[in-house]
Amino acid sequence: MKLIFILISFYSSTIFAEDIYWVHLKAETKQQRNQLANIIHIDQYIDGKIYSTVNEFDYNNLKINAPELLIESHKIENISTNRALVGDEVFEFPKGEEKFHTYAEANKVLQDLTTANPDIAEFITIGETHEKRKINGIRITHKKNRSSKNFIPGILFLGTHHAREHISTEVPIFLAKYLVENYKASENIRKLVDSRDIYIIPIINPDGALYDIKSRSYKMWRKNRRKIKRRTYGVDLNRNYGFEWNTGGSSSNPRSDVYHGKHPFSEPESIAVKDFVESKSNLRVMLSFHTYSELILYPWGHKNDPIGGREEEVFKKMAKDMSKWNGYTPQSSSDLYIASGDTCDWAFGEHGIFCFTFELSPKTYGEGGFYPGARYIDVVNQANLKPMLYLIDKTMNPYQVID
Numbered sequence: 001m002k003l004i005f006i007l008i009s010f011y012s013s014t015i016f017a018e019d020i021y022w023v024h025l026k027a028e029t030k031q032q033r034n035q036l037a038n039i040i041h042i043d044q045y046i047d048g049k050i051y052s053t054v055n056e057f058d059y060n061n062l063k064i065n066a067p068e069l070l071i072e073s074h075k076i077e078n079i080s081t082n083r084a085l086v087g088d089e090v091f092e093f094p095k096g097e098e099k100f101h102t103y104a105e106a107n108k109v110l111q112d113l114t115t116a117n118p119d120i121a122e123f124i125t126i127g128e129t130h131e132k133r134k135i136n137g138i139r140i141t142h143k144k145n146r147s148s149k150n151f152i153p154g155i156l157f158l159g160t161h162h163a164r165e166h167i168s169t170e171v172p173i174f175l176a177k178y179l180v181e182n183y184k185a186s187e188n189i190r191k192l193v194d195s196r197d198i199y200i201i202p203i204i205n206p207d208g209a210l211y212d213i214k215s216r217s218y219k220m221w222r223k224n225r226r227k228i229k230r231r232t233y234g235v236d237l238n239r240n241y242g243f244e245w246n247t248g249g250s251s252s253n254p255r256s257d258v259y260h261g262k263h264p265f266s267e268p269e270s271i272a273v274k275d276f277v278e279s280k281s282n283l284r285v286m287l288s289f290h291t292y293s294e295l296i297l298y299p300w301g302h303k304n305d306p307i308g309g310r311e312e313e314v315f316k317k318m319a320k321d322m323s324k325w326n327g328y329t330p331q332s333s334s335d336l337y338i339a340s341g342d343t344c345d346w347a348f349g350e351h352g353i354f355c356f357t358f359e360l361s362p363k364t365y366g367e368g369g370f371y372p373g374a375r376y377i378d379v380v381n382q383a384n385l386k387p388m389l390y391l392i393d394k395t396m397n398p399y400q401v402i403d
């Protein structure tokens with residue numbers, strides 16, 4: 001009996017457990033930051049230092065390949081990991097965090113909004129995940145626009161590519177509710193909804209997001225839930241898009257948190273976004289939500305060169321305008337370090353769509369990092385309402401901001 005117990009504890013602690021580390025790294029030069037971005041995901045950069053939470057594989061890799069940059073580290077969590085989710089388990093956020101929307105709750109909000117407001121809202125599904133969950137969203141526009149032959153400019157909001165970034169589900173849900181619920185009372189909202197084609201998809205990676213709250217404890221999970229081999233799961237969806245894929249700031253090792261996948265668009269979730277965007281020729285603007293750091297990012301991410309021309313002026317002006325409301329720092333994605341295969345490099349590089357990435361609140365790991373608590377939800381929603389309405393407005397003609 002005792003032997004069995006020892007065997008079981010040995011098995012569960014050494015085989016199905018993975019340690020997560022908090023690391024503090026020296027990264028004064030861009031070369032150092034680029035070197036690190038090939039190994040880990042950089043959560044936060046301040047004054048020549050990087051702070052990140054990394055998985056065990058990436059941590060060991062850091063110790064081997066960049067020991068001179070590692071200032072300090074400590075183990076923050078021991079999680080039992082890497083088993084597929086089964087069946088229709090009931091998911092809920094950890095105690096005190098129930099205000100966050102689970103996948104089922106998010107679907108219900110979208111469904112209820114649509115059912116109650118069929119004239120302006122339509123439930124959409126853009127694809128299916130590895131674990132066969134539907135990737136759902138909502139289309140908000142006056143129904144006459146659905147069959148109109150006139151050009152109606154389109155905008156797309158995306159949330160939760162990365163599993164643990166739960167606030168990035170909340171902001172797009174808030175926007176959907178706000179638009180629908182204020183349609184009658186607000187002339188401004190009515191004008192926007194009547195003249196724009198607005199798509200909102202709050203959870204691109206439901207498998208990962210649910211895995212992250214499994215058993216009501218956070219797992220610090222980032223990737224999707226592709227099973228690669230026994231105990232090795234996940235592709236970093238925001239390194240899997242097919243524009244200059246695998247040209248820096250991502251990893252070819254499946255155990256890394258920045259694993260870019262076998263080939264560009266190897267994942268059902270990124271394929272769903274690709275197919276959707278390519279089926280909507282009216283899309284002019286996109287906004288993809290992530291956390292954390294309080295940044296407004298625009299292309300390029302895969303190289304240091306600015307995009308140049310009038311487009312660069314448009315990106316810069318829009319980012320600056322939006323930063324006045326949310327207080328986030330506007331910059332090009334590669335300002336801090338190179339990362340390739342992200343949503344916005346592809347959307348702009350391939351389709352000329354003005355695509356922004358928001359790294360939402362909080363600003364630092366000390367304020368909670370990926371898990372700042374439910375009290376942040378309202379604050380972050382309110383801070384980003386005006387930037388989102390601004391983008392919807394500018395969708396008519398983004399170049400107008402510099403003319």
Ligand SMILES: [Zn+2]
Binds near residue numbers: 162238290
């Ligand atoms: Zn992210």
